[in-house]
Each structure stands twice: as C-alpha cells, then as structure tokens.
Amino acid sequence: xxxxxxxxxxxxxxxxxxxxxxxxxxxxxxxxxxxxxxxxxxxxxxxxxxxxxxxxxxxxxxxxxxxxxxxxxxxxxxxxxxxxxxxxxxxxxxxxxxxxxxxxxxxxxxxxxxxx
Amino acid sequence: xxxxxxxxxxxxxxxxxxxxxxxxxxxxxxxxxxxxxxxxxxxxxxxxxxxxxxxxxxxxxxxxxxxxxxxxxxxxxxxxxxxxxxxxxxxxxxxxxxxxxxxxxxxxxxxx
Numbered sequence: 001x002x003x004x005x006x007x008x009x010x011x012x013x014x015x016x017x018x019x020x021x022x023x024x025x026x027x028x029x030x031x032x033x034x035x036x037x038x039x040x041x042x043x044x045x046x047x048x049x050x051x052x053x054x055x056x057x058x059x060x061x062x063x064x065x066x067x068x069x070x071x072x073x074x075x076x077x078x079x080x081x082x083x084x085x086x087x088x089x090x091x092x093x094x095x096x097x098x099x100x101x102x103x104x105x106x107x108x109x110x111x112x113x114x115x116x
Numbered sequence: 117x118x119x120x121x122x123x124x125x126x127x128x129x130x131x132x133x134x135x136x137x138x139x140x141x142x143x144x145x146x147x148x149x150x151x152x153x154x155x156x157x158x159x160x161x162x163x164x165x166x167x168x169x170x171x172x173x174x175x176x177x178x179x180x181x182x183x184x185x186x187x188x189x190x191x192x193x194x195x196x197x198x199x200x201x202x203x204x205x206x207x208x209x210x211x212x213x214x215x216x217x218x219x220x221x222x223x224x225x226x227x228x
Binding site for chain 1: 147148152157158159160162165205209211214215216218219220221223
C-alpha cells in the first residue's frame with residue numbers, strides 16, 4: 001500500500017516555542033492531506049483538511065492562527081503549532097489521499113508533542 | 117449529523133477466544149467503512165476496508181461485515197492472541213464532506 005511518512009515521531013519543546021511537523025507521501029501524489037489530533041484514550045479528531053496549493057479548511061473550534069497548515073506540494077504538508085502551550089500536548093496524526101483513490105486515506109505514524 | 121459509535125469501549129478476553137467488536141453509524145449513505153488497529157503511542161494500521169456495495173471482507177483471522185440498512189459493522193477476530201491486544205477503530209467515509217468519521221475505539225486486551 002501507499003506510504004505516508006511523518007516526522008518527527010516525538011518532540012519535546014518549551015512553552016512559547018513553535019513546532020513544525022512534516023507529513024510526506026512517499027510513493028504517490030497526495031492531492032489532499034488531513035491533520036488529526038488524538039488525546040489519550042480518545043479517538044481521532046479532524047483538525048483540518050488541505051488541498052495542494054489551497055488554503056486549509058479548518059474544523060469548527062480549531063484555531064487557524066495556532067495551527068498553521070501548509071500544503072505547498074503534492075508530496076508534503078506541514079503543521080506548525082505556534083507558541084505552543086502545555087494544553088497543546090497531544091498526539092498528532094496526518095493522512096493523505098491521492099487523486100485516483102479518493103475514498104482511501106493513508107496514515108502517518110503520528111507525532112507525540114509534549115510541551116513543557 | 118454523521119456519527120460513528122463503538123461498543124464496548126474496552127474488552128478483555130482470554131487467549132484463544134473468538135470475539136466481536138461492534139461499530140454503528142447514523143448515516144447509511146456511507147461510501148465505505150474501514151477498521152484500523154492502533155498500538156499504544158503509534159499510528160493507525162489499516163486492517164480491512166469494506167465498500168458500501170460489499171457485505172464483508174476477510175483477512176486471515178479477521179472478518180469484517182457491513183450492514184448499511186441497520187447502520188452496523190462488526191469486526192470478528194478468531195482465535196484471539198495476546199498480540200491482538202490494541203485499540204481497534206472503525207471509521208466511515210462519506211462522499212458528502214469527503215471525510216473519515218471515526219468511532220471512539222475499542223481497547224482490546226487478550227490475556228495469555
């Protein structure tokens with residue numbers, strides 16, 4: 001199956017700093033990428049959807065200025081958590097979808113963010 | 117509103133037992149339904165995907181069924197093993213909105 005690489009797998013940062021998470025589709029062109037957040041023992045909550053070359057569409061309640069999403073190419077999307085605070089600590093997972101198989105998403109391995 | 121619900125939230129069984137995980141969805145206009153496995157602190161591993169036109173899919177000891185009319189899907193695990201211990205998530209894909217809607221997951225523990 002298709003491969004989605006997410007980096008870093010774990011990051012620890014100080015409060016007030018910004019953190020960038022990368023999501024790459026390795027063997028297909030990802031026309032759409034999704035970013036999810038997962039709290040302990042809870043399900044995945046969709047944060048935003050981004051189409052290559054367009055602005056991301058954020059779900060209700062997700063701060064656009066806090067979680068900056070860039071999808072500048074067909075193989076790379078980034079999520080930047082700006083001015084991170086301890087309440088932003090969570091597990092972030094990206095997924096990608098190609099143009100040919102529009103109903104199948106491939107998931108990255110996730111990034112554990114801990115803000116001290 | 118499109119919602120996906122999983123019951124039970126947690127399940128503990130002895131090794132070797134056959135078990136069923138349940139998933140229900142409110143909107144029957146589902147395009148496909150997917151079952152995932154998630155190990156602690158890890159990403160998602162896709163197990164089975166059932167298209168709306170299909171009734172079931174099988175992979176090894178796993179069998180997933182889909183009944184759109186009743187809004188239900190089940191994941192059957194035969195002869196469970198300790199290595200099956202993980203959280204199992206079901207997710208429905210809807211053309212309207214183009215999103216995967218996830219259930220809350222069932223945390224499975226298989227005791228040796």
